[in-house]
Structure formats: structure tokens, C-alpha cells
Amino acid sequence: MNHAKWITHFQRNRERRAEPDWAAPFNLPESVLKHLRPSLAEYQLGDGGGPACLIAGDAEQFRGSSEAMRQIVDLWFAEEREHSRLLGRALDRIGARRVQGHWSFSAFLACRRVMGVRAELQVLLLVEIVSTVYYRLIQRHCTDQPLRDMCGLILRDEAGHIAFHRDRLAAAGVSGWGLGGALWELQFRGFCFAAAAMLWLNHGRCLTALGARPTEFVREIHRELSRFLWRLGRTVQAGTRPAGSASQLVGQSA
Ligand SMILES: [Fe+2]
Ligand SMILES: [Fe+2]
Structure with missing residues (x-):
């Protein structure tokens, strides 16, 4: 894995980040806001609002x-x-209060703590994949420009995070799992759809209030997951190891 590439990426990604115009005129209807407020408040806590580090016992x-x-x-x-x-800042704009805790966030942290760091990394990756769909649907359907601009910034970062995970998985090597790594891909897909179901349970009302449809959400989840696995396979094949599918080569890092 090319560590220098990723350090450069993250340092450069700090540049040219125009702050959304939080003072811009605001006209979202209350029918949208009443669902958007709790949803964004939960995300404000979950997306970097808790411990901003790896917390598994063996994270070091x-x-x-x-x-x-x-x-x-x-x-x-x-x-x-x-x-x-x-x-x-988005919460301030829409008149929402910050939340200090939520059952799904507590469960998320508990899972990360008790599992090993490899599993924690997978959980974080899965959350990043499904959250990409969440932010994309808000960006697509929300009529408030500052909120759309915020989603654009976050989506740009999350694309980098997912690509970083792809690189580290590809670099981790051949699966120790059975069936040539197919079990790794199977569990990855299964947990991804579980994470997507959890997201829809907590935020589906917000996304539908904005105008997104359940079928659109499912389609985007499928697209994001397929894109990740396809690119992972390409990254693996571009490496020095013999060519093979992503699932044949990444299971070790599950
Ligand atoms: Fe994030
Ligand atoms: Fe992220």
C-alpha cells in the first residue's frame, strides 16, 4: 500500500473547501424540517461527533x-x-438541537469496541458506503443550497475514505476464508444490506420527506456496493499478485 499517496491525498483534500453559505435565504417547509432535524442531528453525532479514532481493543x-x-x-x-x-452548522441553520446520545449510536460504539480492529474497520467502511447514499439523496432532493453544498463536501471526503479502504483491503492479500474468498464477499454484502436497512429504519422518513423513494435508495445502495467491489477487484488485479476476483483476495481483512 502506498502510504505516501494517502498522506498527500488527505493533506490536499484540506484545500479548496468553500464553506457553505449558511446565511443564505432559507425556505424549507416544516413538513420536511420535522423529519430533517432529527435525522441530521443523529448524523451530527454519528459522523465524527463521537470518539474520532479507532476504538477497538487492538486498534493500535x-x-x-x-x-x-x-x-x-x-x-x-x-x-x-x-x-x-x-x-x-446545518443543525443551527434548520433550528435543530444537537443530540448527546442515540440507541443506534451506542450500539455502533459497543460493536466497535468489542470487535477486533479488522471488524471495526469493516463496520466503518460499511457505514461510509451506506452514508454515501444518504448524503447523495439529500444532495439530490433537498432544495436548500447550503445543505447541498455541505453534502458535496462530505461526499468528496467519503469517496476518499472508501478508496483508502479499498487500497488497504487489496494490500492485505489472499483470503484465509473458505471457497476462495467467496464467503468474505458474501458476508460483506450481507452486512452492507443490514447497515442499509438500519439506515432506512432511522432515516427513511427524512429521505422520503425530501422526495427520495425506497426503490431509489435500494438502487443506490446496490450501485455503491457493486462499484466498491468492482473497483476492489480492479485494484487487486493491478497489484503484483496473480489476477483474481476481489472476493478471492480480500477476505483476510474482513
Ligand atoms: Fe464521515
Ligand atoms: Fe468517512
Whole structure:
């Protein structure tokens, strides 16, 4: 894995970040706002508002594997903190209160703590994949320009985070899982759809109030997941290892 590439990416990604015009005229109807407020408040807590670091018991195994990886992980989580700041400004704009806790966030943190760091990384990746769909649908359907601009900034960062995960998975090597790694891909797809179901349970009302449809959400989830797995396969094949499918080569990092 090319650590220098990722350090450069994160440092450059700090540049040319126009702040959304939070003072712009505001005209979202209350029928939308009453669903948007709790949804964005939950995201403000979950997307960088909690502990902005890896919290698995053995997290240091990954973060401390090299000084470069420590720097990359810190830069990655600095962007997550920035998401929480942006979402906080969005909450101020729409007149929503910040939340200090939520059952889904507590469950999310508990899972990350008790699982090993490899599983924590997978959970974070899955959340980033499904959250990409959440922000994309808000960007597509919300009529408020500052909120759309905020989603644009977050989507730009999340694309980098997902690509970083793709690189680290490809670099991790051949699966120790059975059936040539197909089990890895199967569990990854299964957990991704579970994460998507959880997202829809908590935020579906907000997305539908904005004008998104359940079929659109499912289609975007499928597209995002397929794109990730396809690009992962390409990254693996572009490496020095013998060509193979993504599922044949990445399971070790599940
Ligand atoms: Fe984020
Ligand atoms: Fe992220």
C-alpha cells in the first residue's frame, strides 16, 4: 500500500473547501424540517461527533503498524470531525438541537469496541458506503443550497475514505476464508444490506420527506456496493499478485 499517496491525498483534500453559505435565504417547509432535524442531528453525532479514532481493543495493531499509517488514520478521522462540524452548522441553520446520545449510536460504539480492529474497520467502511447514499439523496432532493453544498463536501471526503479502504483491503492479500474468498464477499454484502436497512429504519422518513423513494435508495445502495467491489477487484488485479476476483483476495481483512 502506498502510504505516501494517502498522506498527500488527505493533506490536499484540506484545500479548496468553500464553506457553505449558511446565511443564505432559507425556505424549507416544516413538513420536511420535522423529519430533517432529527435525522441530521443523529448524523451530527454519528459522523465524527463521537470518539474520532479507532476504538477497538487492538486498534493500535493497525494504527501503530507504521508511523505513516498512524498519520493516515489521524488524517482520516480529522475529516470525520469536520463532518460533525459541518452538520452542526446545518443543525443551527434548520433550528435543530444537537443530540448527546442515540440507541443506534451506542450500539455502533459497543460493536466497535468489542470487535477486533479488522471488524471495526469493516463496520466503518460499511457505514461510509451506506452514508454515501444518504448524503447523495439529500444532495439530490433537498432544495436548500447550503445543505447541498455541505453534502458535496462530505461526499468528496467519503469517496476518499472508501478508496483508502479499498487500497488497504487489496494490500492485505489472499483470503484465509473458505471457497476462495467467496464467503468474505458474501458476508460483506450481507452486512452492507443490514447497515442499509438500519439506515432506512432511522432515516427513511427524512429521505422520503425530501422526495427520495425506497426503490431509489435500494438502487443506490446496490450501485455503491457493486462499484466498491468492482473497483476492489480492479485494484487487486493491478497489484503484483496473480489476477483474481476481489472476493478471492480480500477476505483476510474482513
Ligand atoms: Fe464521515
Ligand atoms: Fe468517512
